[in-house]
Amino acid sequence: MSENAPSLSELEAIALAQRLSLSQDRLLAILPEVQRLWEQAQRIRALPLEHEEPAVGFSLR
Amino acid sequence: MNAADLTFAPATEIARLVGHRDVTAREVTEAFLKRVEAIDHRLNCFIIRLAGGALDAAARIDAAVQAGRRPGPLAGVPIAVKDLADVAGVPTTAGAHQRFHTHPRIDAPVVARLRAAGAVLIGKTNLHEFAYGVTNINPHFGPTRNPWDLRRIPGGSSGGSAAAVAAGMCAAAMGTDTGGSIRIPAALCGVVGLKPTYGRVPKAGILPLAWTLDHAGPLTRTVLDAAVLLKVMSGSDPADSSSAGVDVPPFDELLGQDIRGLRIGVPREYFWERLDDEVSVLCEDALGALRNLGAVVKDVSLSLASAAGSAVAVIIAAEATAVHERWLQTHPEDCGQDLRTRLERGFFISAVDYLQAQRARSFLTREFVKMFADVDVLVTPTTPSPATPIEEEGRAAAETSLAMSMQLTRFTNPFNLTGLPAISVPCGFSAQGLPMGLQIVGRPWDEAMVLRVGHAYEQATEWHKRRPPLATNYGTGD
Numbered sequence: 001m002s003e004n005a006p007s008l009s010e011l012e013a014i015a016l017a018q019r020l021s022l023s024q025d026r027l028l029a030i031l032p033e034v035q036r037l038w039e040q041a042q043r044i045r046a047l048p049l050e051h052e053e054p055a056v057g058f059s060l061r
Numbered sequence: 062m063n064a065a066d067l068t069f070a071p072a073t074e075i076a077r078l079v080g081h082r083d084v085t086a087r088e089v090t091e092a093f094l095k096r097v098e099a100i101d102h103r104l105n106c107f108i109i110r111l112a113g114g115a116l117d118a119a120a121r122i123d124a125a126v127q128a129g130r131r132p133g134p135l136a137g138v139p140i141a142v143k144d145l146a147d148v149a150g151v152p153t154t155a156g157a158h159q160r161f162h163t164h165p166r167i168d169a170p171v172v173a174r175l176r177a178a179g180a181v182l183i184g185k186t187n188l189h190e191f192a193y194g195v196t197n198i199n200p201h202f203g204p205t206r207n208p209w210d211l212r213r214i215p216g217g218s219s220g221g222s223a224a225a226v227a228a229g230m231c232a233a234a235m236g237t238d239t240g241g242s243i244r245i246p247a248a249l250c251g252v253v254g255l256k257p258t259y260g261r262v263p264k265a266g267i268l269p270l271a272w273t274l275d276h277a278g279p280l281t282r283t284v285l286d287a288a289v290l291l292k293v294m295s296g297s298d299p300a301d302s303s304s305a306g307v308d309v310p311p312f313d314e315l316l317g318q319d320i321r322g323l324r325i326g327v328p329r330e331y332f333w334e335r336l337d338d339e340v341s342v343l344c345e346d347a348l349g350a351l352r353n354l355g356a357v358v359k360d361v362s363l364s365l366a367s368a369a370g371s372a373v374a375v376i377i378a379a380e381a382t383a384v385h386e387r388w389l390q391t392h393p394e395d396c397g398q399d400l401r402t403r404l405e406r407g408f409f410i411s412a413v414d415y416l417q418a419q420r421a422r423s424f425l426t427r428e429f430v431k432m433f434a435d436v437d438v439l440v441t442p443t444t445p446s447p448a449t450p451i452e453e454e455g456r457a458a459a460e461t462s463l464a465m466s467m468q469l470t471r472f473t474n475p476f477n478l479t480g481l482p483a484i485s486v487p488c489g490f491s492a493q494g495l496p497m498g499l500q501i502v503g504r505p506w507d508e509a510m511v512l513r514v515g516h517a518y519e520q521a522t523e524w525h526k527r528r529p530p531l532a533t534n535y536g537t538g539d
Contacts, residue, residue, distance in 0.1 A: 011409065020408055021390070026401075029456075033406040033463065037378055040371035041414040044421045047368055054419030055426065056273045 005035035068229035079137035086119035086137030093139040106225040133179030141231040144185035147266040156188040158395035169266025186221030200397035208529035213448040216246035223250040241473025244485040248443035248498025259480030260305035263298035271380035284516040288312035321355030326436030328363040337446040343489035369475035375418040382407025398459035443485040443498030487524035
């Protein structure tokens with residue numbers, strides 16, 4: 001996994017691999033949001049989640 | 062009671078008057094419909110008005126009262142429903158392009174429960190497109206305006222519901238809350254908004270935004286009204302696998318106890334940082350009021366709160382795109398600019414990122430619940446700032462909409478992730494006359510405590526009695 005937020009060219013590659021029909025304009029429009037979400041995802045990885053299972057609702061396990 | 066007073070009466074008071082034959086449900090309904098007719102062209106709260114059906118329902122309530130039958134706890138109370146929930150025979154627009162409207166044949170269970178309790182449905186309210194945003198600037202139905210300042214947003218995504226209650230166009234409303242969409246507009250419009258524990262109120266028949274974060278709940282003028290509506294709306298439903306079969310307490314009957322000795326936690330980190338000065342002053346005043354009522358107010362640490370916001374951001378992005386993937390791929394041009402960006406970004410969340418966020422939910426929920434060993438409730442500002450001006454559509458407006466989501470959901474979305482019950486109650490006004498809200502958060506399934514503290518605070522203050530300036534100038538009907 002990259003240590004840096006995705007670049008426009010990486011976004012293009014992902015879109016191509018997923019067969020998403022997103023124009024260059026659209027990729028440019030969403031790039032800041034994708035980068036922001038990438039940063040949020042990295043913050044989650046800083047938590048001690050080794051023994052956690054995913055929960056999809058309220059749970060007191 | 063004249064028409065103006067009637068349209069600003071609490072729902073419970075209206076039900077009492079109807080039940081005692083002091084006023085008919087028809088008279089009540091006509092007063093509200095007249096007010097909607099007079100002022101909604103300025104506020105744009107309603108997408109669909111249901112005058113005919115409302116008058117028919119009112120007639121049935123009046124007949125039941127005349128026959129001596131018990132009319133229900135919401136007898137003759139005019140309510141509105143966010144246009145994300147199904148109402149039989151009425152389109153569900155979700156605030157979206159016509160292509161995406163659905164035509165349900167049955168009521169969502171929560172709507173059916175409200176009607177069975179005697180509520181009179183007068184219309185379906187405007188919202189942020191597909192409930193995915195907090196400004197309520199809607200490209201298909203126009204922006205909803207804040208009754209306290211028509212140049213400003215009401216907050217969202219249940220902005221039409223909140224503004225309609227605040228402006229006296231309905232006595233109560235139903236909303237949904239995925240990151241704060243009940244509590245934020247409640248705060249910015251000066252009304253009460255309650256997000257119950259995840260699973261308390263069934264969501265079948267309500268278009269999802271993000272399955273694992275979505276909640277439904279009431280927006281009202283008083284805490285007592287919120288308690289009554291919650292009682293009516295609560296309980297499991299077989300059509301909603303996320304709804305829980307837990308007991309539904311008589312929330313309204315548990316109000317009125319004093320709060321002496323209750324321990325109120327103030328999580329200073331994160332929840333009391335980067336606040337507008339006036340929000341800070343008013344919320345500190347609210348803490349003072351709670352102390353004066355005998356509560357023990359103490360600082361607590363929830364240092365992981367910002368991580369909850371991160372998990373919400375990842376989960377909502379992935380789930381909302383999954384909900385709307387088909388439309389997005391076939392008709393992206395029919396989405397507003399901010400919605401399209403929000404949905405398209407979700408394609409780039411990996412399954413691994415999504416599951417890490419759901420693992421974080423397990424961990425953070427446990428950490429948050431641990432806090433309640435030392436306190437009975439947590440108290441925070443609902444939003445860090447009051448209502449902002451409405452911006453016109455366009456790329457800049459879309460960017461502002463995205464930024465506003467991050468700003469306004471900061472204190473509310475951790476409780477969507479953790480599923481804890483949370484209420485927003487009015488706690489004062491800015492120098493410009495804009496309302497603000499205080500958020501009270503409780504243990505899982507302990508809405509009764511949240512309501513008790515909210516009610517005690519409300520009864521010690523006068524904020525909930527103020528009416529927007531609009532109210533005295535237009536459409537009072539007398």
